[in-house]
Amino acid sequence: xxxxxxxxxxxxxxxxxxxxxxxxxxxxxxxxxxxxxxxxxxxxxxxxxxxxxxxxxxxxxxxxxxxxxxxxxxxxxxxxxxxxxxxxxxxxxxxxxxxxxxxxxxxxxxxxxxxxxxxxxxxxxxxxxxxxxxxxxxxxxxxxxxxxxxxxxxxxxxxxxxxxxxxxxxxxxxxxxxxxxxxxxxxxxxxxxxxxxxxxxxxxxxxxxxxxxxxxxxxx
Amino acid sequence: xxxxxxxxxxxxxxxxxxxxxxxxxxxxxxxxxxxxxxxxxxxxxxxxxxxxxxxxxxxxxxxxxxxxxxxxxxxxxxxxxxxxxxxxxxxxxxxxxxx
Numbered sequence: 001x002x003x004x005x006x007x008x009x010x011x012x013x014x015x016x017x018x019x020x021x022x023x024x025x026x027x028x029x030x031x032x033x034x035x036x037x038x039x040x041x042x043x044x045x046x047x048x049x050x051x052x053x054x055x056x057x058x059x060x061x062x063x064x065x066x067x068x069x070x071x072x073x074x075x076x077x078x079x080x081x082x083x084x085x086x087x088x089x090x091x092x093x094x095x096x097x098x099x100x101x102x103x104x105x106x107x108x109x110x111x112x113x114x115x116x117x118x119x120x121x122x123x124x125x126x127x128x129x130x131x132x133x134x135x136x137x138x139x140x141x142x143x144x145x146x147x148x149x150x151x152x153x154x155x156x157x158x159x160x161x162x163x164x165x166x167x168x169x170x171x172x173x174x175x176x177x178x179x180x181x182x183x184x185x186x187x188x189x190x191x192x193x194x195x196x197x198x199x200x201x202x203x204x205x206x207x208x209x210x211x212x213x214x215x216x217x218x219x220x
Numbered sequence: 221x222x223x224x225x226x227x228x229x230x231x232x233x234x235x236x237x238x239x240x241x242x243x244x245x246x247x248x249x250x251x252x253x254x255x256x257x258x259x260x261x262x263x264x265x266x267x268x269x270x271x272x273x274x275x276x277x278x279x280x281x282x283x284x285x286x287x288x289x290x291x292x293x294x295x296x297x298x299x300x301x302x303x304x305x306x307x308x309x310x311x312x313x314x315x316x317x318x319x
Contacts, residue, residue, distance in 0.1 A: 050310060051310035051314075052310045052311070058315075058317075058318070077313075077318055078313060078314045108307070108310050108311060108314070109306060109307055110304040110307055111305045111306075111307055112304055113304075120303065120304050123304065148246070148247060149246065149250045150247070150248070150250030151247060152247050152248040152249075153250075182303050185303055186303060196244075196248055198240075198244040205232075205235075209224075212224060
């Protein structure tokens with residue numbers, strides 16, 4: 001975890017942290033996401049129902065990170081790390097928070113061996129890239145990656161491999177093999193959304209369906 | 221009662237047939253969506269509403285796979301179950317304070 005150098009250090013003094021505007025901006029954007037973004041609200045609700053209520057001050061941490069990474073999920077402390085120096089826009093914050101909340105959701109509902117089982121990590125990365133809006137056409141074009149027919153799946157696969165290589169010392173071949181082995185199962189696991197949300201409107205629809213689950217389960 | 225109100229099925233069908241959704245579906249799956257299922261579920265829902273006195277049971281197709289279903293929709297078993305084992309209770313250290 002060399003990209004998160006602040007994880008092991010003691011936190012800076014309060015004065016330094018409050019003067020450091022990146023930290024404040026990160027906190028503000030995070031609050032806005034958690035309160036208004038339908039992707040995040042659905043995930044928070046799903047986590048709560050699974051028994052893992054998320055508290056802003058306990059489960060999120062705005063820190064400086066190395067490289068171009070935007071965030072991570074630290075399973076050892078059950079905390080989502082947000083890279084305050086790399087997240088500059090609200091839309092980016094929305095995406096990163098959704099992405100990491102999906103990891104948190106997987107951690108909460110399944111025995112995910114983040115540190116030793118590459119296939120588990122691959123599965124969660126596939127789901128996070130698929131459902132968080134990381135791979136929308138606009139985002140891909142902004143990365144100069146062009147494609148249309150089924151390009152979403154190519155993007156999900158590539159981003160999952162990249163994410164694995166960023167946090168694990170495995171070879172590219174091992175990462176690709178793990179992703180390919182679990183791709184079909186994990187790409188089609190759309191919990192808790194039930195669909196691939198391509199926009200906030202889709203996410204709102206998914207949220208409504210999620211809230212109606214009791215109605216669905218009552219029939220069974 | 222059916223898992224969704226009948227208006228929801230209609231709304232989903234209209235949304236499915238729209239250009240935006242068709243585009244997104246093509247981008248994600250490499251093929252155009254098949255929206256017939258939503259329309260059938262809408263008709264089944266309306267039929268159930270009409271005949272409610274006669275048949276208390278919600279029609280099976282509405283329960284089996286509501287709308288355009290993929291595994292994981294509305295509580296169906298996710299296929300990633302083959303990858304990892306689901307927990308019976310949340311992780312014990314979720315709420316533990318940080319040192």
